Amino acid sequence: MKIQKAGYAALLASTLLLIGGCDQAEKAAQQMLSKTAEAAKQAIDDTHKAAEQALNDATGGRLIEQQPPAEENKETSHTI
Template sequence: MNFQNTAYAALLASSLLLIGGCDQAEKAAQQMISKTAEAAKQAIDDTHKAAEQALNEATGGRLIEQEQPEKERKESSHTI
């Protein structure tokens, strides 16, 4: 009977250690995911900024002329 009590106590203790280890692993994984998400966001922001700068340099600082609205195109075609 003493052996059974010892076995149950060992099983309970190992279960508690396993659960505690799982909680620590989950917290570590959440921290890693958070840091990875922040790094990805920063990379996207940096890429966006570099693309805007390259576009600005390519256009000489001017905005690219947008297409005329449909109404203005029709009016200009009538005057020709």
């Protein structure tokens, strides 16, 4: 019986160690994903800034006149 109890204790201890290792791996993966998401956000922000600068350079700093939304276009076409 003592051997059987020792076997159960060893199995329980190894299971706890395995679960602890899984928690560590999960935390590391979450940190990696967080860093990757932040890097992707920074790349998108940098690309947006570069696109705005390129548009500003191309238009000479003038704003491009925007067309009204489609709903407003429908209303004006019905009055004609």
